[in-house]
Amino acid sequence: xxxxxxxxxxxxxxxxxxxxxxxxxxxxxxxxxxxxxxxxxxxxxxxxxxxxxxxxxxxxxxxxxxxxxxxxxxxxxxxxxxxxxxxxxxxxxxxxxxxxxxxxxxxxxxxxxxxxxxxxxxxxxxxxxxxxxxxxxxxxxxxxxxxxxxxxxxxxxxxxxxxxxxxxxxxxxxxxxxxxxxxxxxxxxxxxxxxxxxxxxxxxxxxxxxxxxxxxxxxxxxxxxxxxxxxxxxxxxxxxxxxxxxxxxxxxxxxxxxxxxxxxxxxxxxxxxxxxxxxxxxxxxxxxxxxxxxxxxxxxxxxxxxxxxxxxxxxxxxxxxxxxxxxxxxxxxxxxxxxxxxxxxxxxxxxxxxxxxxxxxxxxxxxxxxxxxxxxxxxxxxxxxxxxxxxxxxxxxxxxxxxxxxxxxxxxxxxxxxxxxxxxxxxxxxxxxxxxxxx
Amino acid sequence: xxxxxxxxxxxxxxxxxxxxxxxxxxxxxxxxxxxxxxxxxxxxxxxxxxxxxxxxxxxxxxxxxxxxxxxxxxxxxxxxxxxxxxxxxxxxxxxxxxxxxxxxxxxxxxxxxxxxxxxxxxxxxxxxxxxxxxxxxxxxxxxxxxxxxxxxxxxxxxxxxxxxxxxxxxxxxxxxxxxxxxxxxxxxxxxxxxxxxxxxxxxxxxxxxxxxxxxxxxxxxxxxxxxxxxxxxxxxxxxxxxxxxxxxxxxxxxxxxxxxxxxxxxxxxxxxxxxxx
Amino acid sequence: xxxxxxxxxxxxxxxxxxxxxxxxxxxxxxxxxxxxxxxxxxxxxxxxxxxxxxxxxxxxxxxxxxxxxxxxxxxxxxxxxxxxxxxxxxxxxxxxxxxxxxxxxxxxxxxxxxxxxxxxxxxxxxxxxxxxxxxxxxxxxxxxxxxxxxxxxxxxxxxxxxxxxxxxxxxxxxxxxxxxxxxxxxxxxxxxxxxxxxxxxxxxxxxxxxxxxxxxxxxxxxxxxxxxx
Numbered sequence: 001x002x003x004x005x006x007x008x009x010x011x012x013x014x015x016x017x018x019x020x021x022x023x024x025x026x027x028x029x030x031x032x033x034x035x036x037x038x039x040x041x042x043x044x045x046x047x048x049x050x051x052x053x054x055x056x057x058x059x060x061x062x063x064x065x066x067x068x069x070x071x072x073x074x075x076x077x078x079x080x081x082x083x084x085x086x087x088x089x090x091x092x093x094x095x096x097x098x099x100x101x102x103x104x105x106x107x108x109x110x111x112x113x114x115x116x117x118x119x120x121x122x123x124x125x126x127x128x129x130x131x132x133x134x135x136x137x138x139x140x141x142x143x144x145x146x147x148x149x150x151x152x153x154x155x156x157x158x159x160x161x162x163x164x165x166x167x168x169x170x171x172x173x174x175x176x177x178x179x180x181x182x183x184x185x186x187x188x189x190x191x192x193x194x195x196x197x198x199x200x201x202x203x204x205x206x207x208x209x210x211x212x213x214x215x216x217x218x219x220x221x222x223x224x225x226x227x228x229x230x231x232x233x234x235x236x237x238x239x240x241x242x243x244x245x246x247x248x249x250x251x252x253x254x255x256x257x258x259x260x261x262x263x264x265x266x267x268x269x270x271x272x273x274x275x276x277x278x279x280x281x282x283x284x285x286x287x288x289x290x291x292x293x294x295x296x297x298x299x300x301x302x303x304x305x306x307x308x309x310x311x312x313x314x315x316x317x318x319x320x321x322x323x324x325x326x327x328x329x330x331x332x333x334x335x336x337x338x339x340x341x342x343x344x345x346x347x348x349x350x351x352x353x354x355x356x357x358x359x360x361x362x363x364x365x366x367x368x369x370x371x372x373x374x375x376x377x378x379x380x381x382x383x384x385x386x387x388x389x390x391x392x393x394x395x396x397x398x399x400x401x402x403x404x405x406x407x408x409x410x411x412x413x414x415x416x417x418x419x420x421x422x423x424x425x426x427x428x429x430x431x432x433x434x435x436x437x438x439x
Numbered sequence: 440x441x442x443x444x445x446x447x448x449x450x451x452x453x454x455x456x457x458x459x460x461x462x463x464x465x466x467x468x469x470x471x472x473x474x475x476x477x478x479x480x481x482x483x484x485x486x487x488x489x490x491x492x493x494x495x496x497x498x499x500x501x502x503x504x505x506x507x508x509x510x511x512x513x514x515x516x517x518x519x520x521x522x523x524x525x526x527x528x529x530x531x532x533x534x535x536x537x538x539x540x541x542x543x544x545x546x547x548x549x550x551x552x553x554x555x556x557x558x559x560x561x562x563x564x565x566x567x568x569x570x571x572x573x574x575x576x577x578x579x580x581x582x583x584x585x586x587x588x589x590x591x592x593x594x595x596x597x598x599x600x601x602x603x604x605x606x607x608x609x610x611x612x613x614x615x616x617x618x619x620x621x622x623x624x625x626x627x628x629x630x631x632x633x634x635x636x637x638x639x640x641x642x643x644x645x646x647x648x649x650x651x652x653x654x655x656x657x658x659x660x661x662x663x664x665x666x667x668x669x670x671x672x673x674x675x676x677x678x679x680x681x682x683x684x685x686x687x688x689x690x691x692x693x694x695x696x697x698x699x700x701x702x703x704x705x706x707x708x709x710x711x712x713x714x715x716x
Numbered sequence: 717x718x719x720x721x722x723x724x725x726x727x728x729x730x731x732x733x734x735x736x737x738x739x740x741x742x743x744x745x746x747x748x749x750x751x752x753x754x755x756x757x758x759x760x761x762x763x764x765x766x767x768x769x770x771x772x773x774x775x776x777x778x779x780x781x782x783x784x785x786x787x788x789x790x791x792x793x794x795x796x797x798x799x800x801x802x803x804x805x806x807x808x809x810x811x812x813x814x815x816x817x818x819x820x821x822x823x824x825x826x827x828x829x830x831x832x833x834x835x836x837x838x839x840x841x842x843x844x845x846x847x848x849x850x851x852x853x854x855x856x857x858x859x860x861x862x863x864x865x866x867x868x869x870x871x872x873x874x875x876x877x878x879x880x881x882x883x884x885x886x887x888x889x890x891x892x893x894x895x896x897x898x899x900x901x902x903x904x905x906x907x908x909x910x911x912x913x914x915x916x917x918x919x920x921x922x923x924x925x926x927x928x929x930x931x932x933x934x935x936x937x938x939x940x941x942x943x944x945x
Binding site: 445544550712 | 761764765766767768783784786787791793795796797798799800801810813814815816838839
């Protein structure tokens with residue numbers, strides 16, 4: 001046995017050293033933080049996720065902070081980092097995960113969350129596909145709809161060739177709803193109106209209405225149509241050069257929060273960005289947004305009241321449609337504003353609610369998020385009159401009721417460890433985003 | 440079992456001087472790199488002080504072992520690369536040295552009364568032992584390097600470093616010593632599979648000589664294609680593939696298992712029935 | 717008894733062994749005779765399972781050969797087969813580790829008989845010393861049969877005499893020996909049975925004593941006859 005000493009020693013050494021390394025934790029310098037409740041109900045913060053980085057001596061490490069504690073992404077395996085979320089539809093959205101469990105084959109190769117419609121009898125996935133080109137302008141478009149009847153489990157695959165007379169360059173399904181025996185597929189279409197690819201183009205919201213049982217295309221309707229102007233170039237100088245204007249128009253839809261349940265309404269937004277160079281040769285961007293409610297049942301498009309002029313100054317805008325309530329959240333560093341509308345009546349629910357950072361208990365709003373009638377705010381407090389940002393800075397998270405603006409929860413991100421180190425580690429935490437789980 | 444262990448010990452024993460030489464070279468090159476890096480930084484600080492009369496701490500960030508590892512990446516990588524090359528060559532030589540040269544040990548090995556598969560597994564385990572011993576030794580060097588760094592750097596300018604962070608500061612170690620054990624398992628698992636395919640190819644050559652080289656290359660090529668097939672064909676890297684991630688992953692693992700089983704079976708079969716001196 | 721029946725082996729396209737059949741009995745010294753390239757070494761390697769055989773049977777004591785023969789048959793090859801970095805003593809330990817039939821005392825005795833220094837590295841041995849060491853490795857175990865491939869080739873005269881002495885000692889007495897050699901003259905007086913290989917077959921298989929007394933022919937005479945046909 002003594003002869004084999006070398007081999008045994010080497011074997012033990014190899015296993016021991018590698019085992020010790022992985023057992024002792026490979027995160028390195030990764031301090032843990034926690035959310036301490038300052039006021040209110042911690043249950044309101046259950047779905048909130050704060051993300052950012054810990055910046056210690058060796059560089060930054062991304063982390064996520066919730067009421068349950070801190071999670072670093074350091075020890076994710078290659079699989080977890082790059083492969084797991086490629087079917088992100090069925091790994092991130094809870095209702096999609098449930099659908100995957102019930103209808104495994106139906107959910108394969110689906111990648112657009114907005115293309116789903118679900119109620120107790122039907123599960124529908126509708127997609128518009130662009131094929132081609134055979135010639136330069138010959139892009140075939142097809143509406144593909146798979147209809148699953150819950151009672152029988154049978155899937156009806158409907159394929160309709162769309163006759164889009166113009167040259168389509170881009171299209172996407174924004175929402176799918178059912179009214180009686182009609183399936184409404186709301187899509188956004190972008191197409192060339194001129195002969196060349198760089199020439200003028202237009203963007204539209206179109207509705208395709210398909211018979212649920214027979215699969216035939218009943219009718220089409222254009223809901224919103226906007227011409228996209230070609231940018232006027234500055235050219236060779238002269239008077240015209242002093243004022244060059246570029247227009248950017250984009251359309252977006254805000255469909256109901258819970259995508260796999262029926263909703264009668266969808267909000268269509270048109271946003272115009274006017275970029276101009278004024279007399280002092282400085283760039284000015286004017287942004288105007290207009291909202292309109294479309295009812296699938298009546299087919300009527302009703303514009304919502306214009307937001308107050310002060311609101312257009314806000315740089316950040318998010319919105320959510322929940323049942324009949326449409327909430328728009330405006331924010332920038334110093335304050336936020338909440339506007340609510342009732343889409344059934346087309347009126348504003350109440351006057352806009354404006355809250356400054358001071359009113360929320362801090363100095364500077366970093367990030368906001370709106371979800372399920374709650375507004376989540378990440379702000380900093382305690383940084384006035386300090387030489388470095390991190391001195392004395394507190395990271396505060398606040399949850400508000402989207403309707404009343406009432407503060408339901410206020411919490412602070414603090415170091416979870418020995419008190420003497422708390423201050424040092426607090427300075428090294430840099431949170432940048434707040435998000436909420438949408439179930 | 441006893442015979443397998445005896446053969447394993449013999450294989451390890453035969454290689455011990457080369458193994459120690461690799462370990463010694465790695466220790467020497469890496470520790471000197473750290474020492475020189477530390478001394479160089481101190482020198483920079485002294486120059487600053489002489490030129491401006493101000494304390495170096497005002498201008499320079501604290502000295503950190505993790506940063507030293509990051510800056511000496513090239514020197515760390517040289518012995519690692521050399522060791523990898525030596526081990527790859529020895530994966531071939533561990534077989535061929537018994538056939539070629541003045542003495543053909545293969546005669547003895549193949550006429551031992553114990554099962555021939557003990558020879559196969561002894562050579563396989565020996566290579567793996569060398570790999571993991573070198574990895575373990577590299578792990579051991581990290582805290583030693585940190586201690587050397589701490590001895591050279593003046594205490595008030597030193598910032599503490601975690602070993603895990605220092606390891607991660609080196610690009611090569613991101614693959615060789617990943618933070619996640621699952622990733623370690625996958626990386627080295629792929630290495631083991633390659634080794635098994637290599638052994639099967641070598642034994643094909645030893646059984647069929649010139650034709651065996653063709654067979655060996657064909658087998659290795661076929662296995663390689665099979666391994667990458669799921670990634671390429673099943674669309675694991677984009678979002679609209681037919682298979683769910685866990686399904687494609689299961690398929691990949693099944694293919695890996697198939698290659699392992701077939702390579703080991705082929706190697707053992709050839710060694711028992713077809714190999715010739 | 718070692719028996720070959722209809723053994724065929726291909727090597728580089730041609731059949732080196734083409735239906736070879738002969739027997740080597742325990743207690744006898746059998747010699748395989750043939751021209752260069754006739755396949756004598758191949759026969760040895762085939763019996764030892766060091767090369768695969770295309771057709772035919774190799775039986776030892778009536779049973780088909782398998783792993784079990786390695787305790788019963790020792791092989792003395794014509795070149796070194798132990799790692800050059802090993803010392804001779806380590807080589808003996810290696811054999812002791814794996815062979816139940818190893819006889820350490822006899823090994824020590826043989827080392828003394830051949831005047832070999834156990835701490836010498838195998839790589840440093842001269843040709844004659846190496847051949848003697850191979851004999852130690854082959855004769856020390858308590859095996860029933862010993863195969864020797866060219867035991868005298870390239871060995872100096874005095875070493876050859878020592879080796880020849882071994883043949884007449886009790887080390888060989890009860891065993892079956894199968895050997896190949898070019899030096900017929902040296903060993904003619906030791907051999908009991910001769911097998912002459914030609915074209916991959918056993919052209920003649922005869923008892924030497926009988927051949928001498930009945931037909932008055934020596935082995936060399938028979939060889940001349942066979943090769944002139």
